[in-house]
Amino acid sequence: MKRSLKLKYEEKHREALEKEEELVEGFNMADQRRQMMKYWVMAESSCPQFLIARSSVCAASSMITFFFVIMYTLVHVIHGIIKSVPGKTPYGVYTKRIIEIQFYGAGIAVILAMLRWFVTVSFRCSSTNTWMIESYWIQTLNDCRNSSTGIKIGPNKWGKGLLDAKWSVLTFCIGVQCFIVLASKTLIFFSSFMVAPFVFCFSQINKFARRHHDASSGGDDVDPNLNSYILLLDGEVDLLTSFVKSMCREADGMIQIGREKKPSNLINLLHKSVYSNSSQITSLVSHDCWTLQVVTLTSIAVALPNISQHQRKQLLRSVSEGLPLAKVVEKTLDTNAKLKSIRNAASSTWVELLVYSKWVQIDLTSGFLWCRNCEQVLQELSDKAEEIVMGWKSESLDSNMGNPLNFPARVVAANSMYRICQTILLSYGEVESCEDMWERLCVMIADVFSACLTNLPYAITKMCHQSCIEKREKTVRQAFLLLGKTEQVLANIQQHQRPCIDHEDEASTMSCVNDLAITVGC
Template sequence: MDYDSDNTVQKQLDAAMPWVGLYIAAASALCILAMSADAFNSFRRKQLWFPCKYTSLNGASLTLLAVAMKLPMDINTVMINSETDTSAKFTSLLFMFTALNIVMPSLGSMNDKDLLTSCVGLALLVVTITANIAIHTIEVQRFLSRAMIPSVAMLVSLAMLVCLALSVSAMKRSLKQKYEEKHREALEKEEELVESFKMDDQRRQMMKYWVMAESSCPQFVIARSCVCAASSMITSFFGIIYTVVHVLEGTSANAPGKTPYGVYTKRIVAVQSHGVGIAVILAMLRWLVALVFRCSSTNTWVIESYWIQTLNDCRNSSAGIKIGPKRWGKCLFYAKWSVLTFCIGVQSFIVLASKTLIFISGFMLAPLVLCCSHINMYVRRHHDTSSGDDDLDLNYLSSYVLLLDGEVKLPTSLVRSMCREADGMIKIGREKKPSNLLNLLHKSDSSNTSQIATLVLGLAHDCWTLQVVTLTSIAFALPNISQHQRKQLLSSVSEGLSLATTVEKTLDTNAKLKSIRNAASSILVELLVYSKWAEIDLRTGFLWCRNSKQVLQELSDKSEEIVMELKSESQDSNMGNPLNFPVRVVAANSMHRICQTILLSYGEEESCEEMWERLCVMIADVLVACLTNLPHVIMKMCHQSCIRKRDETVHEAFLLLGKTEEVVGIVRRQRRLGIDHDEEALTMSSMNELAVTVDC
């Protein structure tokens, strides 16, 4: 009876195994999809060192790899069709081995805590897989010859990955120091170039930061290192051998027969084989690129300090160990010293072995590298339209390439490729120019400058975005305005506010006016979605008003009620500073001030259409005053000291440069026609010293 029951349960479990196989195939397919996405982005940007964006080493990727490794970790399932199942396990091991090389560059994008947790998790996974394969081989006496080679290669690849992880922090510190030196050098002529408002001069100045950001990109530094290059070479070597073996044994490996995972065993082999093929191609290209960078290295067998600095600092530190007269403290210290000394020896051996492999492969492939170089030079000589001045600029920009100690100078062709990518970002920005905003800025009237400065720009307590949102809300409250005009203004204001927000965030370095910007953002969302201001419907709430003066007075009264209500209810001593006010009250304070200031200049009665045009001109003038700071802001965006964010912010700066080229041109025209740039542009530069008061 018990025997029949056990058989029934076993059959039910066996029936579910094909679903497990489908799950494994799906996880493997997701890993391959991430590899393909990274490969596509790299080819599109001509970055053949293949940075990791979707295949980064993190919790999600580790989980997918763990699911994809179900076959080599499964030691309980009976293997019925030995050829197919053995081939599936072997393919899974190769898939894991190649994946270790693919994720290596992502180590540069992690902080120390993420590095520790991710490397520990990956090490546990690899060691578990290896242990299961060893147990299965010893107990079943099967799978030995084919499993040992990828298992050992997987452990070697893991050791090289850990070697890179231990040196990431020291590499970043070295690159940060070199960046600060070059940054001080680049700042010498920056101010006069920004003040000149010349697009080409500013682009050339920004190109220095682009080259520094690209050359010091942590993932690029890892990818061109000797250890990663050697790992890529090993991955390529074993991948080619596997391909040959797989082709020769393809018939027997695909022999018919029943397997625990059903038809999905062959699907797993097919999917993971494609993944191995993609990973091998990427590893081979990454190896060849690194080989070109290091083919003329003169310090092949020198261990640079950053490889062992982290371990050396840990060895010399006594943190966590109390050394006293007792014997156990000294024993622990000597044990720690011995273990870390051994680790430093292993680290040094891995680096030396990697450099030796790169040197040997470079020597063997030197004719191929020279041939490719001559072909590249020939093609460029006949098809490149760049002038001699550009070549001089490239030589000058090459001095801003950030290299680690022991690295050779990067080829000029790579610097040229970096500059072309930067120009491509500017071109993309030009295609995204804010057309609606440009139409609005053309309405700015320099003859109205003094009046606008008195009405709006002189209100020091408001940031530019809140002023624009408040003026737009007043315009929307005016009756007898067509829906087309409202939509057009809203589109223009939305484009302008996205740029104005960037300006304010960059200039307000201490974020002291963050609450006011939040108020502007909240009011804008309410205006865009519900056409309301402070829960007042702007479409129907003022239809009874006969002229624009009544609209302004009504908005002023309602905003005053909101502020006075806060004063009567709040007992908090900190509420004396409007920076601490709730969003609704900050918006009401701005509305009351602007309405009252406009009413003071209100002479004869104006029609709603005339007030609409007047408000549009005021909005345009406020945006012009704000966007006057764009050249300074774009340059400041390039001054990113954080190495993990530097590449991203410099990309955003070049995109913004192309996007706002015509905007800056309009600002230049308005500046020449009489807008006091020094007074208005410095309004946000001195934001941290602004005194804020409520006059209601």
């Protein structure tokens, strides 16, 4: 089943990719939702749980469970009659308690069994090819029977006997499998006449309720082309339109849940962004991973004197909401995980800053109290960063450490700190106060976030491209939640018309590898 659905998914995935290029150059909520809904329908229709639930074998086993529970209920009633007869049992009252517990458990089982039974009958999965054995039921057994891999065969009677025995055993297994499938389909075929009236009544009630709901809400915005993205096995009939609408409503519900968790602090920070392609912010964006830039700039801001505790906490909250989104973008663009070590350096530096208010074990809140202005703070951070890098270079004897990707986390953070501090010092004004520097740093952080999150629509769509059938539904669900969560963020960034990078060019996407090779001495 998985192999068959994988081939169908790859075919539909190629078809969806042809229309995906239009979303790269901009963000439109309706278009983004419409494109992602295709992958949601593919994920839901190929979900292993849903796939098994609508199969005839599962429905037949559920029906058998249902009838066994009916028989057990009769036994329970008979036991109630027998216990009224005078006499004692050596187990006393425990017999009654055990039967009651079993009865309640069986009651829950019969409800679940009936639901599976009704699902299969309502889908009418076996109605078109009732007596046909689809290839996926016996394909694996048939391949094993026709293969001689793993068997050592000699030119004697034992080799012939071994092959004949293997053929006979697997032929018997194939026959048993065919019997199980045919028996299941037969049970479903005849039981459908018994369940059909209930299914018909339920479908009419459901149609009436949906019609009333659509009239009150203005109708469902469902793309009629979504039906072509439903993944079905051979022998299955198309799912009803109501099920596709139900899938879309569930996806819209996840978007709504995401909206309720919107990053309000980050949105307020992004309002400060003036992204104007200035040479200063462009150099920052092209040098490091976005997350490392943000962490470094935030560390500098926290170290500034004469800044209230409330302002620091507000900035940390905003960055805390933005970093997870930036990490999603970076992981998506860094397809080969070349920059994983640099992202890890940013993560470890951020945890230290958030929890201990420290940068590479340097206290930022009390370690710079002697500094009278911002220039001294920047120069002190630059000197300490230079000291860390130069000290590591003098102690390192490993030739592989010449590769920036092999730098320790604290050295990567120090290299970034030195470069950014020096960049800011080049444009530092003597009359610039700490409050002005604080606002300047906040604008820089907002600009870096804006430059990064411009690529978020591409990253969200890329999350839906999950080929593993077990993870597909979970991944697409997370993408819808992220879409709702960042809808306002993306709308705010889109208003500034920020350019989106070329996602196909990995060198332009993450160009910090060669840049990190620049030593502090340079």
